Amino acid sequence: MVGNRVRPETEFTKQNVLKLLQALTPPTPTDEEHQAHWWNEIFGQRIRNDTQLMIDRVAKQISEMWQRRGGTP
Structure with a gap:
């Protein structure tokens, strides 16, 4: 902002919006x-x-092994 005016390059003009979209669009x-x-x-x-x-x-095998031994993982 310059004073109370918006700088020309930040205005939402069709040309500025198109430039922004082109910059954001990947090749x-x-x-x-x-x-x-x-x-x-x-x-x-x-x-x-x-x-x-x-x-x-592997987790299932470990769990089954612990259950066979009577413990809990």
Whole structure:
């Protein structure tokens, strides 16, 4: 603010809003980048799911082992 006036670059004009949107919009990825991102998402999710299944299996085995010994984990 300059005095009581709004600076021209901060006014909500169509041109300033378009500049802001352009600055906030990421560049469009190439097909190769898009495909790489897609594969990373799929395999990343699969690895997370597989890891969680392994953790659940081990936790279940530990719990069963403790129960067989008559204790609680």
